[in-house]
Amino acid sequence: MQESNLVDQVKKGNTNAFRFIVATHQKLVVHIVGRIVLDHDEIQDVCQEVFIKVYQQINEFRGESRFSTWIASIAYHQCLNHLRKKRRLNEIAYEEEATIDNLTTDTSTEQIVENNETKRLLKLVVESLPLAYRTVITLFYLEEFSYAEIEQITGMPEGTVKSNLFRARAILKEKLMNTSLNKR
Amino acid sequence: MDTKPGTNFENDRLLDKLLMEDPGYLLPEDFADHLVKKIRIQLSFKQYITEFLTILGAVIGIIVAFGGTCYFINEENFIEIKSILFNNYTLVIAMFVLFIFFMDRVLLKMLNQLK
Numbered sequence: 001m002q003e004s005n006l007v008d009q010v011k012k013g014n015t016n017a018f019r020f021i022v023a024t025h026q027k028l029v030v031h032i033v034g035r036i037v038l039d040h041d042e043i044q045d046v047c048q049e050v051f052i053k054v055y056q057q058i059n060e061f062r063g064e065s066r067f068s069t070w071i072a073s074i075a076y077h078q079c080l081n082h083l084r085k086k087r088r089l090n091e092i093a094y095e096e097e098a099t100i101d102n103l104t105t106d107t108s109t110e111q112i113v114e115n116n117e118t119k120r121l122l123k124l125v126v127e128s129l130p131l132a133y134r135t136v137i138t139l140f141y142l143e144e145f146s147y148a149e150i151e152q153i154t155g156m157p158e159g160t161v162k163s164n165l166f167r168a169r170a171i172l173k174e175k176l177m178n179t180s181l182n183k184r
Numbered sequence: 185m186d187t188k189p190g191t192n193f194e195n196d197r198l199l200d201k202l203l204m205e206d207p208g209y210l211l212p213e214d215f216a217d218h219l220v221k222k223i224r225i226q227l228s229f230k231q232y233i234t235e236f237l238t239i240l241g242a243v244i245g246i247i248v249a250f251g252g253t254c255y256f257i258n259e260e261n262f263i264e265i266k267s268i269l270f271n272n273y274t275l276v277i278a279m280f281v282l283f284i285f286f287m288d289r290v291l292l293k294m295l296n297q298l299k
């Protein structure tokens with residue numbers, strides 16, 4: 001069944017169609033929520049809130065954008081609301097940076113790709129980035145949204161999206177290289 | 185001095201590759217089922233509340249309309265009817281319950297089918 005048909009079915013109150021939509025998009029939502037909220041104990045609850053909002057607001061979806069873009073936008077704003085409620089919006093996980101310094105990685109490029117510790121390290125480094133940076137990194141690389149779509153989702157101008165992406169990459173590269181040098 | 189493990193191009197390629205990998209945030213396997221169940225419960229609750237308010241509104245509306253009509257037709261009769269009703273409150277309550285039962289079991293189901 002096509003996505004637009006599924007959306008129409010949900011609008012008519014078909015909860016089975018909604019179950020299918022949830023199953024299809026839960027990875028997208030958990031990636032966004034995970035990267036923004038960070039607290040593993042809260043991820044599932046926030047994901048639930050996102051999908052409940054999707055269900056409640058589905059009549060407002062007019063098909064002007066991709067459905068996944070629309071869901072991502074709801075997820076992003078729900079996460080911000082969640083963080084605002086917890087008054088943590090400007091928080092940066094400083095304690096994780098200390099952990100990063102203690103991690104070691106292999107220096108060979110190919111080994112780095114395959115190494116699980118490097119993946120864990122990257123996850124920590126990404127999670128230590130400021131919120132705007134880790135948001136664009138997630139949307140661009142993990143979900144492969146275009147600059148224009150990221151603008152639609154977050155409300156950041158396209159130029160800001162590009163510069164955030166550039167700065168985030170620069171920080172990540174520097175931190176990853178520093179860590180591998182520490183090992184040397 | 186180039187202190188990096190690879191060339192810039194290689195490092196960029198490596199970073200791109202790493203960033204595209206799943207970060208490993210997981211939801212339970214029955215997440216969708218659990219969520220839909222929760223939504224169904226919410227919808228049912230909303231429907232019950234709507235039905236209850238509809239019945240309440242209808243009952244209050246009918247009582248007010250009946251009382252108002254009696255009052256405007258004949259004020260003395262209205263007072264008489266009022267005293268009869270207040271003196272036979274068991275009968276009034278029984279009629280009220282019967283009326284609500286009728287609204288809930290018959291009229292609302294008919295209205296739902298018409299929707």
